[in-house]
Amino acid sequence: MQLPKPSDEIKDLFRSVVPDAPGVEVKPMFGNLGAFVNGNMFAGLFGPTIGIRLLDEASTAELHAIDGTGPFGPEERPMGGYTSLPATWNTEPDRISAWVQAALEQVGQLPAKQPKPRKKAQ
Numbered sequence: 001m002q003l004p005k006p007s008d009e010i011k012d013l014f015r016s017v018v019p020d021a022p023g024v025e026v027k028p029m030f031g032n033l034g035a036f037v038n039g040n041m042f043a044g045l046f047g048p049t050i051g052i053r054l055l056d057e058a059s060t061a062e063l064h065a066i067d068g069t070g071p072f073g074p075e076e077r078p079m080g081g082y083t084s085l086p087a088t089w090n091t092e093p094d095r096i097s098a099w100v101q102a103a104l105e106q107v108g109q110l111p112a113k114q115p116k117p118r119k120k121a122q
Contacts, residue, residue: 051072051073
Protein backbone atom coordinates (compact mmCIF):
# COMPACT_ATOMS: atom_id res chain seq x y z
CA MET A 1 0.00 0.00 0.00
CA GLN A 2 1.39 3.38 -1.05
CA LEU A 3 0.82 6.03 1.63
CA PRO A 4 0.10 9.55 0.36
CA LYS A 5 2.62 12.21 1.29
CA PRO A 6 1.36 15.56 2.56
CA SER A 7 2.54 18.79 0.97
CA ASP A 8 4.50 21.31 3.01
CA GLU A 9 1.46 23.61 2.85
CA ILE A 10 -0.90 21.05 4.42
CA LYS A 11 1.72 20.18 7.06
CA ASP A 12 1.93 23.88 7.96
CA LEU A 13 -1.87 24.11 8.09
CA PHE A 14 -2.05 21.04 10.33
CA ARG A 15 0.56 22.41 12.73
CA SER A 16 -1.24 25.77 12.81
CA VAL A 17 -4.59 24.22 13.88
CA VAL A 18 -3.14 22.01 16.63
CA PRO A 19 -3.44 23.94 19.91
CA ASP A 20 -0.30 24.76 21.86
CA ALA A 21 -1.48 23.15 25.09
CA PRO A 22 0.08 21.14 27.92
CA GLY A 23 0.73 17.52 26.97
CA VAL A 24 0.18 18.16 23.23
CA GLU A 25 2.82 17.21 20.70
CA VAL A 26 2.93 16.75 16.94
CA LYS A 27 4.96 13.77 15.75
CA PRO A 28 5.76 12.26 12.36
CA MET A 29 3.86 9.07 11.51
CA PHE A 30 4.65 7.08 8.39
CA GLY A 31 5.51 10.21 6.40
CA ASN A 32 2.45 12.06 7.74
CA LEU A 33 1.79 13.79 11.08
CA GLY A 34 -0.15 12.97 14.24
CA ALA A 35 -1.18 15.23 17.13
CA PHE A 36 -1.14 13.59 20.55
CA VAL A 37 -2.22 14.55 24.04
CA ASN A 38 -0.75 12.50 26.87
CA GLY A 39 0.23 9.84 24.32
CA ASN A 40 -3.26 9.52 22.76
CA MET A 41 -3.74 10.67 19.16
CA PHE A 42 -6.56 13.19 18.69
CA ALA A 43 -5.82 14.47 15.18
CA GLY A 44 -3.85 13.28 12.20
CA LEU A 45 -2.76 14.13 8.71
CA PHE A 46 -3.00 11.56 5.92
CA GLY A 47 -1.79 13.06 2.67
CA PRO A 48 -3.97 16.13 2.08
CA THR A 49 -6.61 15.02 4.63
CA ILE A 50 -6.95 16.10 8.25
CA GLY A 51 -8.80 13.70 10.54
CA ILE A 52 -9.88 13.88 14.15
CA ARG A 53 -11.02 11.51 16.88
CA LEU A 54 -14.17 12.37 18.79
CA LEU A 55 -15.43 10.34 21.73
CA ASP A 56 -18.79 12.03 22.32
CA GLU A 57 -21.61 10.49 20.25
CA ALA A 58 -23.42 13.81 19.78
CA SER A 59 -20.28 15.54 18.46
CA THR A 60 -19.52 12.59 16.20
CA ALA A 61 -23.07 12.61 14.79
CA GLU A 62 -22.88 16.38 14.21
CA LEU A 63 -19.58 16.02 12.33
CA HIS A 64 -20.78 13.05 10.27
CA ALA A 65 -23.81 15.10 9.13
CA ILE A 66 -21.51 17.58 7.37
CA ASP A 67 -20.98 17.00 3.65
CA GLY A 68 -17.42 16.00 2.81
CA THR A 69 -16.62 14.13 6.03
CA GLY A 70 -15.79 10.46 5.86
CA PRO A 71 -13.43 7.71 6.96
CA PHE A 72 -9.88 8.71 7.80
CA GLY A 73 -6.77 6.84 6.70
CA PRO A 74 -6.11 4.32 3.95
CA GLU A 75 -9.19 3.50 1.90
CA GLU A 76 -8.55 -0.24 2.38
CA ARG A 77 -8.25 0.13 6.14
CA PRO A 78 -9.55 3.39 7.63
CA MET A 79 -8.74 4.21 11.23
CA GLY A 80 -11.65 3.32 13.52
CA GLY A 81 -12.99 6.20 15.57
CA TYR A 82 -11.49 8.89 13.31
CA THR A 83 -13.33 11.12 10.84
CA SER A 84 -11.78 13.08 7.98
CA LEU A 85 -12.68 16.73 7.76
CA PRO A 86 -13.95 18.08 4.42
CA ALA A 87 -11.14 18.97 2.00
CA THR A 88 -12.94 22.24 1.28
CA TRP A 89 -12.12 23.32 4.83
CA ASN A 90 -8.38 23.40 4.03
CA THR A 91 -8.89 27.11 3.27
CA GLU A 92 -10.81 27.65 6.54
CA PRO A 93 -8.33 27.14 9.39
CA ASP A 94 -10.72 28.54 12.00
CA ARG A 95 -13.30 25.90 11.16
CA ILE A 96 -10.69 23.14 11.35
CA SER A 97 -9.32 24.57 14.61
CA ALA A 98 -12.72 24.39 16.29
CA TRP A 99 -13.07 20.67 15.56
CA VAL A 100 -9.44 19.90 16.43
CA GLN A 101 -9.96 21.71 19.74
CA ALA A 102 -13.07 19.58 20.41
CA ALA A 103 -11.06 16.43 19.68
CA LEU A 104 -8.28 17.59 22.02
CA GLU A 105 -10.76 18.27 24.82
CA GLN A 106 -12.43 14.87 24.45
CA VAL A 107 -9.32 12.73 23.96
CA GLY A 108 -7.55 14.73 26.67
CA GLN A 109 -9.98 13.17 29.16
CA LEU A 110 -8.56 9.69 28.49
CA PRO A 111 -5.92 8.29 30.83
CA ALA A 112 -2.35 8.88 29.69
CA LYS A 113 -1.10 6.12 27.43
CA GLN A 114 1.62 4.06 29.07
CA PRO A 115 4.70 3.29 26.98
CA LYS A 116 5.02 -0.33 25.95
CA PRO A 117 7.92 -2.15 27.60
CA ARG A 118 10.85 -2.85 25.31
CA LYS A 119 11.39 -6.43 24.32
CA LYS A 120 14.68 -7.92 25.45
CA ALA A 121 17.07 -9.07 22.76
CA GLN A 122 17.53 -12.82 22.74
